[in-house]
Amino acid sequence: MDKNSGIKQRRKERIQQLIEGNKAEAYSSGIDQNRYGYREMKSMPVVSANSPRDPxxxxxxxxxxxxxxFGANRGPSFWSSFWRRTVIAAVLFGVVWGLFRWDIPYAVNLRMFVADALNKDMDFAAAGQWYKTYFDGAPSFLPIFGEEHETKQVDASRKGSPPIEGNITQPFVxxxxxxxxxxxxxxxxxxAVKSIDAGRVLDVLNHPKSGISVTIRHTGGITATYGxxxxxxxxxxxxxxEGExxxxLPASHGGSEAATLFLAIQRGDQYIDPSEVVALD
Incomplete structure (x- = not known):
């Protein structure tokens, strides 16, 4: 009798263990089992697409x-930036040097642009007047604009240096x-006759009577002929x-008249008075 009771007790414990094991497995897999033995899927939490996100x-x-x-923990390096800028500056310098060193026909406009930029001074008075016109007053954070109490209307054009020191004996008219x-x-x-501005030689002619004439294309669209x-x-x-x-001019001998320089200036195809672009006074 006691033996049968022990066997029943062990069967009951075994059945209880199997039931507990099935429940644990169903819970871990998200599947539940109702009282009739049918398994049911537990509803899993769903995150809404419209739910607010943490910034x-x-x-x-x-x-x-x-x-x-792009790589983690990559900080800016001073030397890498320094060498990169140095290489870029060297390349730009080499390009500009090559423009003036070699005769490249399609680079003439670039040469004129560089020469114009390097030989033309910035007119701060004109810049101050422009700033005053559009922004109601000169900028106080730039001291150079405050040197004069009143900014006058100025001509932003720059006159070239005279080719020789002398007087105009035959005017333009x-x-x-x-x-x-x-x-x-x-x-x-x-x-010695000097260049009024930087430029490129377009033509050199030798006339039997009037001598040599040199035509130079200067910056600002100006062409000058020195005769x-x-x-x-x-x-x-x-x-x-400029100034080269x-x-x-030929030297005068005895009582002969002093040699004169003929200077002609063109803006585009139009002849203009040289005194407008050259400081001849």
């Missing part, structure tokens, strides 16, 4: 994705092409800087 969490996720794409300048010299030696020279070492496509010697 800090989103920022951290975006930052983590960016670091995974007589020929409507150019002027003749007589040098102010005490001796009878050769007189009645006795000698010049320039060639076509040579580059000259173009040639020389």
């Amino acid at each position: 800090e969490t989103e920022w951290k996720n975006d930052r983590q994705r960016w670091q995974q794409s 007589l020929s409507l092409k150019g002027v003749e300048i007589t040098p102010n010299v005490a001796d009878n030696g050769a007189i 009645r020279l006795s000698r010049s070492t320039l060639k076509v496509n040579d580059w000259v800087q 010697e173009i040639g020389v």
Whole structure:
């Protein structure tokens, strides 16, 4: 009798263990079993797409994705930035140097632009007047604009340096092409003629009667012709800087008249008075 009771007790415990084990397995897999033995799926929590997101969490996720794409903990390096800028500056310098060193036909406009930018001074008075017109007063954070109490209307154009020191003996109105300048010299030696601005030599002609004439395309769309020279070492496509010697006027001998420089200026195809763009006074 006691033996049968022990067997029943062990069966009952075993059945209880199996029931508890099935319940635990159903709970872990999300499946429930009702009293009739049918299994039911438990409803899983659903996150709504319209539910508000935590900005800090989103920022951290975006930052983590960016670091995974471009490398984490990558800080800016001073030397890498320094060398990168140095290489870029060297490349730009080499390009500009090459424009002026080699004769490249399609680079003429770039040469003129660079020469114009390097030889033209910024007119701060005109800039101050423009700022005053559009912004009601000169900027106080730039001291240079406050040096004068009253900003006057100014001409932003810049005049070139004179080719020689002298006086105009034949004005522009007589020929409507150019002027003749007589040098102010005490001796009878050769007189150096200098460039009024930076530019490129377009033409060098030698006339049997009037001598050598040199035509130079200057910055700002100005073309100048220097005539009645006795000698010049320039060639076509040579580059000259402002104040650089173009040639020389012939020396006067005995009682002969002093040599004069013929200077003609064109803006586009139109001849203009050289005194408008050159400081001849």
